[in-house]
Amino acid sequence: MMTNHPLDLAGIGIGPFNLSLAAHLDAAEGVEALFFERRAAFDWHPGMMLPDVTLQTSFLKDLVSATHPSSPWTFLSFLVAKKRFYDFLNADFGAIPRQEFAQYLAWAAQGLPTLRFGTGIDAVDFDGRCFVLRSGTREQRARNIALGVGLKPALPSFAARLREDDHFHSSQARFRLGACAGKRVAVIGGGQSGAEILLHLLNRSKEDAPSQIAWISQRPNFLPLDETPFTNELFTPPYVESFRDLPEPRRHAIVEREKLAGDGVSSETLAAIYRRLYVLRHLESSGPEIELLPHRDVVNAEPREGSYQLIMRNGMDGMMEIGHAEIVILATGYRYELPDCLAPLSSRIAVDRTGRPVPDADFAIAWDGPDTNRIFALNAGLISHGIAEPQLSLMAWRGAVIANALLGRRQFEVEIPSAMVNWRRPVHADPRLDTLRSNGAARLAPH
Numbered sequence: 001m002m003t004n005h006p007l008d009l010a011g012i013g014i015g016p017f018n019l020s021l022a023a024h025l026d027a028a029e030g031v032e033a034l035f036f037e038r039r040a041a042f043d044w045h046p047g048m049m050l051p052d053v054t055l056q057t058s059f060l061k062d063l064v065s066a067t068h069p070s071s072p073w074t075f076l077s078f079l080v081a082k083k084r085f086y087d088f089l090n091a092d093f094g095a096i097p098r099q100e101f102a103q104y105l106a107w108a109a110q111g112l113p114t115l116r117f118g119t120g121i122d123a124v125d126f127d128g129r130c131f132v133l134r135s136g137t138r139e140q141r142a143r144n145i146a147l148g149v150g151l152k153p154a155l156p157s158f159a160a161r162l163r164e165d166d167h168f169h170s171s172q173a174r175f176r177l178g179a180c181a182g183k184r185v186a187v188i189g190g191g192q193s194g195a196e197i198l199l200h201l202l203n204r205s206k207e208d209a210p211s212q213i214a215w216i217s218q219r220p221n222f223l224p225l226d227e228t229p230f231t232n233e234l235f236t237p238p239y240v241e242s243f244r245d246l247p248e249p250r251r252h253a254i255v256e257r258e259k260l261a262g263d264g265v266s267s268e269t270l271a272a273i274y275r276r277l278y279v280l281r282h283l284e285s286s287g288p289e290i291e292l293l294p295h296r297d298v299v300n301a302e303p304r305e306g307s308y309q310l311i312m313r314n315g316m317d318g319m320m321e322i323g324h325a326e327i328v329i330l331a332t333g334y335r336y337e338l339p340d341c342l343a344p345l346s347s348r349i350a351v352d353r354t355g356r357p358v359p360d361a362d363f364a365i366a367w368d369g370p371d372t373n374r375i376f377a378l379n380a381g382l383i384s385h386g387i388a389e390p391q392l393s394l395m396a397w398r399g400a401v402i403a404n405a406l407l408g409r410r411q412f413e414v415e416i417p418s419a420m421v422n423w424r425r426p427v428h429a430d431p432r433l434d435t436l437r438s439n440g441a442a443r444l445a446p447h
């Protein structure tokens, strides 16, 4: 249901990130907000909810705990409400089931009064005073908007050449994996999605299993997520603070270098895959034929008599190779794109050289409208805020920063604590530095 008067904030999309913002605003007086979601109910990446998958993050990095621990929408409140607090403790999960975190998010979504499901936003325009959101024939005005529409599947250009029935992106896996029975299957992508899909296929019963599986990854090996303590420092507000005002080319380079801190494969998943391969190879001598192909960039797929020839460049020896598959699973990741509904405003929004909008410290993106009408963008700041941006780790912090910006006061705890690691020294006016810089020297001897 929409309202006749303008809201202070309209949220577009209800994934975890806008849900966190809604949970913060639930505790605040003075902001009238509604959030709109095209799905009929909250559902967290349903196409990747395969059996036994686990969360890659601590359950304490929930919607609110980091910034508003007395909120009723913490993960611990959910455990208590569902009467599973003691069972949960006794289960002593290393990593909790993703199903459980999805249930927690859905429970919060059911309880928050400002969420409207089954309401896709088709277009957003600006009438000079307010944003005008259109959903079918209905309209809603709002002074500010929060884009929480998530990322889009990143598809290689050759995907356009594949028949609809023969391929799917990992985001559809749960609904499409049935088509793999008895077929030659290529899983392209060496991130967590590709790894989980491979493990699932290896665990299928003989009748449902593919006849062959190739696991292909552009990365030089099937590489692990780095979850060691100093790498986890990258997922903290002080690191974001140090990162944010670096020049853009430097931020691009750092994000690329830090990729495995966010996008590597959990060590547990890699170990489970290896053990399953061992069993199939040495103990059962059955199951699909398996080929592991790291360091291969799939550059093309050509239809050949009911199957595809996959053309790959081997990054190890530089040679071209050919593979064959009847079903191609594209676990090739996700990319940020301004949502289609923003098309009426797209010429007014500034973008960087990769086409991304440019979020400021409050996560409001640069556009040519009045400063009093802000477009907050969640999950858009990989290059502006760093690799924590698409992950759950700083979701509560970002929700609190945006809520504070809307409220015009510091209601939620967002103060940047002093960092364990000294990422950057403050820039001092020191004539010796100027001399060294002009000489191209990198280091300054201590006093």
Ligand SMILES: Cc1cc2nc3c(=O)[nH]c(=O)nc-3n(C[C@H](O)[C@H](O)[C@H](O)COP(=O)(O)OP(=O)(O)OC[C@H]3O[C@@H](n4cnc5c(N)ncnc54)[C@H](O)[C@@H]3O)c2cc1C
Binding pocket: 012, 013, 014, 015, 016, 017, 018, 036, 037, 038, 039, 044, 045, 048, 054, 055, 056, 057, 119, 120, 121, 122, 148, 149, 150, 151, 339, 341, 378, 379, 390, 391, 392, 393
């Ligand atoms: C399978 C998977 C597992 C992940 N697991 C972890 C993890 O364990 N730890 C971690 O830190 N990160 C994880 N991530 C990364 C990240 O936390 C999630 O992608 C997270 O869901 C991002 O939240 P979001 O709110 O930005 O987007 P989404 O969850 O994608 O939600 C966006 C919502 O917006 C809706 N929408 C889009 N357009 C419109 C519109 N025009 N009108 C109305 N509604 C619209 C969509 O229907 C969707 O419901 C995972 C990612 C994937 C793909």
Ligand SMILES: NC(=O)c1ccc[n+]([C@@H]2O[C@H](COP(=O)([O-])OP(=O)(O)OC[C@H]3O[C@@H](n4cnc5c(N)ncnc54)[C@H](OP(=O)(O)O)[C@@H]3O)[C@@H](O)[C@H]2O)c1
Binding pocket: 048, 053, 054, 055, 056, 098, 156, 170, 188, 189, 190, 191, 192, 193, 194, 196, 216, 217, 218, 219, 262, 263, 264, 296, 297, 298, 299, 331, 332, 333, 334
């Ligand atoms: N259980 C969970 O918690 C869970 C489950 C799934 C996903 N996630 C998270 O969701 C995010 C996305 O993960 P994801 O696995 O979907 O995407 P991803 O991490 O971006 O992985 C995509 C993979 O596809 C490869 N690739 C892309 N194009 C290719 C081509 N043409 N040929 C060969 N390889 C190609 C990429 O190689 P390059 O890296 O070299 O480009 C990369 O290995 C990650 O942060 C992940 O941790 C979490």
